[in-house]
Amino acid sequence: xxxxxxxxxxxxxxxxxxxxxxxxxxxxxxxxxxxxxxxxxxxxxxxxxxxxxxxxxxxxxxxxxxxxxxxxxxxxxxxxxxxxxxxxxxxxxxxxxxxxxxxxxxxxxxxxxxxxxxxxxxxxxxxxxxxxxxxxxxxxxxxxxxxxxxxxxxxxxxxxxxxxxxxxxxxxxxxxxxxxxxxxxxxxxxxxxxxxxxxxxxxxxxxxxxxxxxxxxxxxxxxxxxxxxxxxxxxxxxxxxxxxxxxxxxxxxxxxxxxxxxxxxxxxxxxxxxxxxxxxxxxxxxxxxxxxxxxxxxxxxxxxxxxxxxxxxxxxxxxxxxxxxxxxxxxxxxxxxxxxxxxxxxxxxxxxxxxxxxxxxxxxxxxxxxxxxxxxxxxxxxxxxxxxxxxxxxxxxx
Numbered sequence: 001x002x003x004x005x006x007x008x009x010x011x012x013x014x015x016x017x018x019x020x021x022x023x024x025x026x027x028x029x030x031x032x033x034x035x036x037x038x039x040x041x042x043x044x045x046x047x048x049x050x051x052x053x054x055x056x057x058x059x060x061x062x063x064x065x066x067x068x069x070x071x072x073x074x075x076x077x078x079x080x081x082x083x084x085x086x087x088x089x090x091x092x093x094x095x096x097x098x099x100x101x102x103x104x105x106x107x108x109x110x111x112x113x114x115x116x117x118x119x120x121x122x123x124x125x126x127x128x129x130x131x132x133x134x135x136x137x138x139x140x141x142x143x144x145x146x147x148x149x150x151x152x153x154x155x156x157x158x159x160x161x162x163x164x165x166x167x168x169x170x171x172x173x174x175x176x177x178x179x180x181x182x183x184x185x186x187x188x189x190x191x192x193x194x195x196x197x198x199x200x201x202x203x204x205x206x207x208x209x210x211x212x213x214x215x216x217x218x219x220x221x222x223x224x225x226x227x228x229x230x231x232x233x234x235x236x237x238x239x240x241x242x243x244x245x246x247x248x249x250x251x252x253x254x255x256x257x258x259x260x261x262x263x264x265x266x267x268x269x270x271x272x273x274x275x276x277x278x279x280x281x282x283x284x285x286x287x288x289x290x291x292x293x294x295x296x297x298x299x300x301x302x303x304x305x306x307x308x309x310x311x312x313x314x315x316x317x318x319x320x321x322x323x324x325x326x327x328x329x330x331x332x333x334x335x336x337x338x339x340x341x342x343x344x345x346x347x348x349x350x351x352x353x354x355x356x357x358x359x360x361x362x363x364x365x366x367x368x369x370x371x372x373x374x375x376x377x378x379x380x381x382x383x384x385x386x387x388x389x390x391x392x393x394x395x396x397x398x
Contacts, residue, residue: 050163058162061171065090065157070148072156075140077265080156083147089154096296103279103292110212112356152291164227164259172260195318197367199328199374199388200311201347204361210305212280212350213237213359219254219266220342222327225392229315229326230257232269233342236309237280240300248272248301250280250293278302304352308359310344311374312388323371323397329389334375337387345385358383371397 067090069082091097140153147153165171203210213235222231234253240246251271256264270282270290278295295302312328329342347359362384366373372390379385390397 055159058159058168061168062157062159062162064093067154069154070151073140073143073145073147073153076142077139077263079140081140081147081153082156083151084154086150086152089152094297097294100294100296108354110350110354110356160262161260164262166228195316196313197316197328197372198311198313199334199366199369199372199390200309200313201344201362201364201374201376201384201386202309202311203307203349203359204363208306209303209352210237210308210349211352211354212356213305213308213310214346214348214350214356215310215344216346217253217344218342220330221264221266222256222329222331222389223325224256224258224264224327225325226317226319227258229317229324230255230259231312231314231326231328232256233312233329233344234269234310236307237301237305238307238309239305246300248298250301250305252282272297308349310347310386311365312342312372314372314392316371316392323393325391325393327389327391328372331389331391333390334373334387341387342389343385343387345382347384368397370394 066082067084067088069084071083073081073083075081086102092100162168162171215235217233219233224231232253232255234251234255237250238247240248249272253269254266255269256266257269258264261267268284272293279292280295280301281292282290284290314324314326314328316324316326318324330340332340332342334341347362348356349359350356362376364374364376364386366388371392371394372388374386374388376384376386
């Protein structure tokens with residue numbers, strides 16, 4: 001599973017070790033490789049006759065995305081990782097970031113985080129319930145090569161990547177209106193008719209000010225029925241009018257997307273829609289800092305968030321007139337529990353006092369529990385947590 005910056009271009013990354021301060025997006029994706037079989041990538045590109053003019057346009061677009069690199073790393077999964085100077089990364093193509101100065105490190109970390117990081121480094125918080133160890137993992141690290149200081153690793157885009165998308169415009173873009181709470185502020189909507197289905201937990205109060213969110217997620221390799229479907233598990237950090245164009249969203253987690261990546265492997269991904277310094281930072285695994293979203297990119301999220309969601313999402317195209325068999329999470333329903341069902345644990349938020357604390361008043365949504373469901377729980381080790389997911393198509397889900 002790789003850290004990807006190329007498709008969601010406006011996450012500013014850097015190569016030195018640092019973290020965050022007041023406005024924090026803490027994504028603790030400590031990867032549990034339960035259920036993952038490492039196989040060679042499948043070729044999902046549907047080759048069709050393409051005009052020379054269109055190929056030239058696609059090649060020009062790819063050349064613009066793939067910035068000049070110091071050197072490249074061949075990953076065992078077929079990806080090529082370009083090591084690009086931090087000032088040359090695609091994020092700075094955004095007009096709002098032309099004069100942006102990269103933040104090397106924040107002046108303050110959320111209260112309650114340092115202690116937990118130190119405990120994990122001491123080994124006291126690294127064991128799972130079954131005694132196995134948590135690991136931070138990127139496939140392109142397997143040969144021991146790293147990008148040098150002052151550069152950022154970016155997956156190289158190819159013409160084949162673009163050909164899998166519906167159009168050049170759609171390449172790298174998430175389908176619109178995929179947020180589970182888009183249509184109502186006070187409560188989730190029902191099946192929204194756009195093909196996206198969810199099984200999530202979310203903060204119940206829309207009046208609170210939220211400055212970060214955190215969770216630990218286990219990672220699976222759900223099967224995908226159609227090339228233009230995907231399955232993801234992520235954190236949403238949101239603010240704005242859920243019924244209008246002013247909604248700001250930051251999303252981070254893992255996803256399987258044959259259309260986007262050309263294979264069936266889970267990938268770390270980020271996505272955003274269009275005080276101290278006001279940046280939203282992302283932390284991965286055991287205190288690994290991926291980068292931050294500059295405050296210049298946002299309107300409603302420029303100060304704080306009002307809602308956090310944790311959970312899974314799939315696209316159901318009903319290609320054969322039936323519900324998709326694309327799996328969410330591990331493909332097991334929530335009631336199958338530990339070792340089978342996918343989960344989010346230790347749900348936490350950062351409050352206005354810059355303190356990391358357990359999320360309260362959590363609500364749950366499964367738009368069609370016969371296809372994908374969610375089940376909440378609590379204990380001293382995992383705090384607020386939940387199991388979620390499902391197989392999609394089954395006798396009760398048609």
